[in-house]
Amino acid sequence: MGDHMPKHSRKPVIRSVKFNVVMNIILTASGFLFPLITVPYVSRVLGPANNGIVSWAFTFVSYFTLVAMLGFNMYGTRECAKVRDDREQLSTLAQELLIILMCSALIVYIAYIVFVLCLPQTRAQMPLMFIASVMIWLSAFGAEWFYRSIEQYEYITFRNIAFKLIALILMFIFVRHTNDYLVYAVINIIGSAGSNVLNILRIRTFVTFSRSYKMNFRRHFKGMFAFSISGITAGMYSQIDMLLLGFFSSNFAMGLYQLVFKIRNLCTSAGSAVTTVMLPRLSYYESTGGNHDKTTDLMAKNLNFLLMLGLSIITALVICAEPLISILGGSDYLGATPALRISAPIVLISSISAMLSQYMIAANHEKMLTITNVVGLVLAIILECALIPFMGISGAALGLVITEVAVYAMRAYTLRDYMRQVHKHTDYGRIIIAWTVATAATGGIFWLVHDFNPFLSIAVAAAVFVTVFGLLLMLFRETFIMSMMRRKRR
Template sequence: MKRTFLNIVYNAVYQIFLVLVPLITVPYLSRVLGPKTYGIYSSVNNTMQFLMVFCTLSVSYIGMRTISRTWVYGTPQDLTDAFWGLWYFQGIAGLVTIIIVLAITNLFHIQYWNYIILMAPYLISAQVDISWFFQGLADFGRVVLKNTAVKLVSVVLILLWVKSPGDLWKYLLIMSVSTMLGSFVFWFDIHKYVGKPVAHFYKYRTTIRSIITLLIPQIATQIYTSLDKPILGIFQNSTQVAYYDNSQRISNMILGVITSISLVIMPKMASEGKKTQQVVLKKSLEATVMLGTLFSVIIMANTKQFVPFFFGQKYTPMTPLMFFFTLTIIMIPTGGVFANQFALANHRDKDYALPVIIGAILEVVLSFLLDRPYGAAGAMVAILITEFIVLLLRLWIVRDGYDFKYSFKDIPKYFLIAIVTLVIGLLMPNLINSAFINMAVKSIIMFAIYLALMFIMKLDFNQDLIALVKKFLKRG
């Protein structure tokens, strides 16, 4: 558990760093590019995120759990066979995808084709990304350090080179090339863990079956997390796309921090027995719900001041969108506990796949019904309904694998604490002229209220928090 905790800390620190980077770049870019140009970036970027799925073929999920088990139970040669044999699928799929995308964009000159070409390094980054190998080894420190260095360089280049809406091409090139370089750096250390390339795929039939099973839900997930922006762009102008995309941005930053728990826990769950899994799942669920509800209510209480302060006055119309989008901070990680940590770790790939497939179909239908008449607000309603249904399905479909009463015993209390904290936060007056200081003070007070209510409610997770604090104090 000690190494698991350290990995959670490593990954959380990196995810917090990923949050801090946009806190520098997003306010700058939203003002420099403006809503219209930023909307173009959102459409192109999310299209590329969708295409990247076909470069990776779900190898990241399969690889993480395979490497985790092989590292514990296999030999060095088994590890070599698993790594190279799995990456071959990814490498070939990436090459085919890149050729098809470049051919179509050059032949047909589809909308924003020139920007899509500038983003082609994103596809290369997906093709050569082997971070799943180090995540399977639970070597998160290596992942954190290398990606942090690359991200810092990209921030400096953005601030130096992107000065107006006409510099959109520079921004796209900086982001795509830096992401590609971030993927290449992992190859420098791979020889320390595996031998020379092997001449065969890894368990060809079994892996193909797993790829197909997991690729379908990955495509489905991307339909309602990435393609929702281009779909909105079909019915509305790029300004509406910018409002919609940016209203999710802060929630997505926080999601990265919370879902890092699932990323670290999954390899552990894959190598543990059922009894240990039950305990780990309960603790992970409580930590996820606590963090999700805490961050959600703090953001909700500050949204009205935060939007003009962070994005600029031009983005004020997106304030209600951002307020309600924070609900995803609760729904997505909670579902992830049962999908990523439990279903994937236990090779229940079909149980992982079905909820997101249903979610994708539902989201597309709702988008076509709501995007044209209601714009960004309609797209928001579509995604919230979809995420809620997916959450319920994820809980239901693996209900035979966990004890509902045991795992959810304290969960209703977290929601009660969150509601009380939110009401207090919304009623607090803005007594300080500085928006930043006012939001900071309000957030600290709400954080203190939330923790106080947790101990008043006498939650089981309180003992874990106390033990965690004692460990830090002891080390200090």
């Protein structure tokens, strides 16, 4: 580490929330586009069994990654956002956090190796498990939390898209046969986390690393503890269905469910495009004081948007589940249709719940957030262990739906006084009425065209829903839609 500020260093340019949301929407759109190309291809080439074991391996390693990260996706983002205007404080903080992560990743990796060597399920797939373990190091040193804290969403977006393109090309070249699942695992890492290598190389543009800093690691331990428990438990319960399915079911069942898992995560990422950009701005508002009205306004706008988006996706997943699975997986995966329909509410519930968690972090309510996540993890384990043996992959989906509802209810109750203020600026009633009518109309039309080509039936259903839902929202003069229309006129 050098002792002097590099000549190419500069202060980060902070864009507007609208710009950040647009960048995250582009990133999310790429997250939709690339899987729409790769998932149908990989599902057919590898087959359900090999596809299932790869998905399970990455789910398994993700638990160790969560522990290694110590909740830094939340804690690091919040703390760096607070001091982003002071280069020296930001540099000292980033250096401290990276050193802590280095030690954490090493300890966790040793524990991972022990588990891989001891568990029969992982010993049987040793090469795959060691390939997947690279994610621990790439995640720990990716410093994604740092770039989010200084709101560099333009860089995050285009960097991710570039590596996804590279992975896409490599996939079509090298994944050609059923036994190419190890190659697929390597390419999957390149596409999802390979860009993290650039993060650590570029970080010196914004911070100065120096041995002369008076570092104070102890100041992070108290805050990190709550965030670590919160981040680990939240990540664990959101993927516990896939993990426990690997212990209770066959590779084929995991292959069916991994498609549900991917579709659900793709849809949830649409809501994440909004919620992930909120934490740095909310943290900044809360740390500077006097911005309570701005915080409330930001929360209300996003609640309206997430409700409209989430309800629309639920309609799509429930009504068009069968053609969606036919397109993305093929006829071999049609057994996953009931599980996909059961999973649909997770998209809305988890997105709104995630937004509440962003506010809880920004407002220093991380202790209550941790409690909700711990309760959620315990509840998820109980439900999954009870439902999977009797209901299979449908039980795995139902267990997570119930867990997400319970976690949302706890967070909403914790923030009940503040949410009363937010609800004054939302249009729940109008949105739900418009959605109910639009869904009924779409269901009727889809019943008439469901025997058509899967692409055509989905296109017709989407056109009907968007038209009816959009017209009704404009007729009801829904706040978010009307504000967007006024901006366009200007």
